[in-house]
Amino acid sequence: MSRSLLLALGMLGLVVGVALLADMIVPESPSRLGGVEETLLPPGPDHLLGTDALGRDLLARLIHAARTSLLVGFASVAAAVLLGTIVGLAAGLGPRWLDRLLMGLTDLFLSFPRVILALLLVSLVEPSLSVVIVVIAVTGWMVVARLVRAEVLTLREREFILSARGLGARPVEVVWNHLLPHLLPLIVVAAALRLGNAILMEAFLSFLGLGAQEPIVSWGAMIEHGRRHLLDGWWLATWPGLAISWTVVAVNLLGDALRDRHDAGPRGGESHDPGSVAER
Amino acid sequence: MILELGRRLLTAVLMIAALVTIVFVLAHLAPGDPADLVMDPDMGLAEREALRTQLGLDASLPVQYVRWIGGLLTGDLGRSLHQHRPVSHILAEALPRTMLLTVPAYIVHLIVACGLGVLMAVRRGTWLDRTLNLVGLTIYSLPAFWLALMLILVFSFGLGWLPASGMHDPDVVLTGTSNLLDLISHMIMPVLVLGVASAMGTARYVRSGLIEALDQEYITAARARGVPERAVVWRHALRNTLLPIVTLVGVNLPALLGGAVVVETVFAWPGMGRVAVDAIFTRDYPVILAVTALSGVLVVLGNLIADLLYGLVDPRVRLDRKGRS
Numbered sequence: 228m229s230r231s232l233l234l235a236l237g238m239l240g241l242v243v244g245v246a247l248l249a250d251m252i253v254p255e256s257p258s259r260l261g262g263v264e265e266t267l268l269p270p271g272p273d274h275l276l277g278t279d280a281l282g283r284d285l286l287a288r289l290i291h292a293a294r295t296s297l298l299v300g301f302a303s304v305a306a307a308v309l310l311g312t313i314v315g316l317a318a319g320l321g322p323r324w325l326d327r328l329l330m331g332l333t334d335l336f337l338s339f340p341r342v343i344l345a346l347l348l349v350s351l352v353e354p355s356l357s358v359v360i361v362v363i364a365v366t367g368w369m370v371v372a373r374l375v376r377a378e379v380l381t382l383r384e385r386e387f388i389l390s391a392r393g394l395g396a397r398p399v400e401v402v403w404n405h406l407l408p409h410l411l412p413l414i415v416v417a418a419a420l421r422l423g424n425a426i427l428m429e430a431f432l433s434f435l436g437l438g439a440q441e442p443i444v445s446w447g448a449m450i451e452h453g454r455r456h457l458l459d460g461w462w463l464a465t466w467p468g469l470a471i472s473w474t475v476v477a478v479n480l481l482g483d484a485l486r487d488r489h490d491a492g493p494r495g496g497e498s499h500d501p502g503s504v505a506e507r
Numbered sequence: 508m509i510l511e512l513g514r515r516l517l518t519a520v521l522m523i524a525a526l527v528t529i530v531f532v533l534a535h536l537a538p539g540d541p542a543d544l545v546m547d548p549d550m551g552l553a554e555r556e557a558l559r560t561q562l563g564l565d566a567s568l569p570v571q572y573v574r575w576i577g578g579l580l581t582g583d584l585g586r587s588l589h590q591h592r593p594v595s596h597i598l599a600e601a602l603p604r605t606m607l608l609t610v611p612a613y614i615v616h617l618i619v620a621c622g623l624g625v626l627m628a629v630r631r632g633t634w635l636d637r638t639l640n641l642v643g644l645t646i647y648s649l650p651a652f653w654l655a656l657m658l659i660l661v662f663s664f665g666l667g668w669l670p671a672s673g674m675h676d677p678d679v680v681l682t683g684t685s686n687l688l689d690l691i692s693h694m695i696m697p698v699l700v701l702g703v704a705s706a707m708g709t710a711r712y713v714r715s716g717l718i719e720a721l722d723q724e725y726i727t728a729a730r731a732r733g734v735p736e737r738a739v740v741w742r743h744a745l746r747n748t749l750l751p752i753v754t755l756v757g758v759n760l761p762a763l764l765g766g767a768v769v770v771e772t773v774f775a776w777p778g779m780g781r782v783a784v785d786a787i788f789t790r791d792y793p794v795i796l797a798v799t800a801l802s803g804v805l806v807v808l809g810n811l812i813a814d815l816l817y818g819l820v821d822p823r824v825r826l827d828r829k830g831r832s
Contacts, residue, residue, distance in 0.1 A: 342765035468653035
């Protein structure tokens with residue numbers, strides 16, 4: 228295992244561990260309000276990371292928010308990858324008109340700025356955790372669809388696929404037993420590379436107040452709260468941002484390391500969508 | 508060639524048509540009546556109906572759609588429900604302001620990306636390459652809206668060097684050079700966040716492209732002729748690496764526009780992104796529709812232009828030989 232893979236797994240493992248054990252590390256509710264004398268306390272011995280304007284302990288909130296971030300990240304990427312794989316398989320294996328239709332649709336989705344499309348979708352319904360997951364999935368499947376389709380187009384002419392077909396395997400069997408095992412590394416790498424973007428997207432939507440609503444704690448919403456207290460409490464916005472950065476660095480390192488390991492997925496700068504400040 | 512150009516244009520037009528239709532359908536799937544937003548709750552039924560007629564909301568959806576498309580073609584984007592003025596005026600005001608951020612940001616983006624990419628390619632495999640890679644990945648992973656807030660915290664509130672938000676200082680009336688300097692001081696942080704934060708993606712393209720180019724025979728030939736290494740890298744190899752970067756302008760356009768949403772929100776910059784976010788919070792459908800459609804159209808056009816440029820710049824790539832991607 229390469230050093231960067233170990234580093235990535237260690238960093239991510241810490242976040243996952245904290246998220247899983249949140250209730251044991253911080254038994255009291257992260258929404259517990261403090262007294263007046265407890266508001267906007269700077270980091271100190273009683274509250275290691277300080278308190279916010281409602282006297283809530285920032286460390287407790289930070290730890291519980293890790294759950295939201297990871298839940299949305301993993302769930303939305305899983306959904307996006309599933310959707311992308313289905314579209315890619317259908318385009319690569321289906322008749323020519325279906326291929327053209329699906330790839331046209333993919334290009335169409337790619338030509339909307341992702342943030343604007345996500346904002347449009349979120350604005351149509353009441354914001355909630357599940358809406359955010361769906362929206363990130365719906366705006367994030369296109370790259371996977373293209374990758375899977377391209378790979379299927381080369382794989383389907385290979386001998387092992389042709390012979391499986393020649394032996395009378397049903398299409399479902401060909402896909403399940405022969406194609407998917409070959410696609411899996413590609414899909415895993417693509418998923419890891421999407422995960423960072425998904426977490427950043429969730430944070431931005433929550434920052435705008437369009438993500439999970441109270442009492443669900445999220446890093447993005449914590450930053451929004453901190454934004455209103457930049458002058459009298461610098462620590463409010465600082466910690467959740469550092470937490471997001473830590474998590475996303477871990478995830479992106481993991482994606483890079485996995486790609487190098489499997490030599491799969493897009494090369495060079497394509498590993499991330501180039502220039503996508505948009506997706507944070 | 509002409510035929511191919513025609514096909515490309517037709518595809519772009521079809522894309523735009525599909526895009527605009529999707530936006531329209533999506534916006535009208537939303538629950539709730541947009542008319543409620545502009546109505547006074549005390550309004551009588553007759554007045555309500557009059558208002559609905561005035562806003563064109565009494566017609567059936569297909570009729571509204573045809574009207575809207577007709578309006579788009581003639582440059583009439585409807586009226587904002589919230590700001591009570593034509594949407595086209597709002598956009599005409601906001602789009603140049605967004606360009607004022609995105610164009611310099613893209614230049615910064617390219618300069619940083621090329622500099623980093625060349626440095627990493629020349630020193631490939633060394634500690635410098637690995638360190639820059641890690642630093643770049645870290646910067647790439649920061650949430651842009653948070654980075655913007657931290658810059659405000661340090662440079663506006665801490666050091667007091669730069670203004671925290673807006674386009675102009677509202678307290679003083681400035682003219683001429685000082686006015687321009689004021690504008691520039693407001694631009695520095697948004698442009699940097701928009702341009703630098705994303706540069707690592709492109710820097711990786713430059714790095715891998717340049718490494719590939721440096722292995723080519725013409726480079727060996729140039730070195731054998733005694734061309735200095737600096738000239739080999741910057742003049743011979745980089746020139747061929749930059750060609751694919753040209754097409755990235757098209758690929759980057761959605762990201763830049765999306766980035767503008769983030770940056771304009773935090774820095775209170777009155778451009779397209781802010782218009783979009785404000786419209787979403789006030790459920791101002793004509794504006795949401797127009798902004799989404801416009802950004803889609805810009806992206807399709809950007810891709811078309813990048814494709815054509817690529818064909819022009821690189822004689823090896825003729826339009827007709829490019830396969831489906």
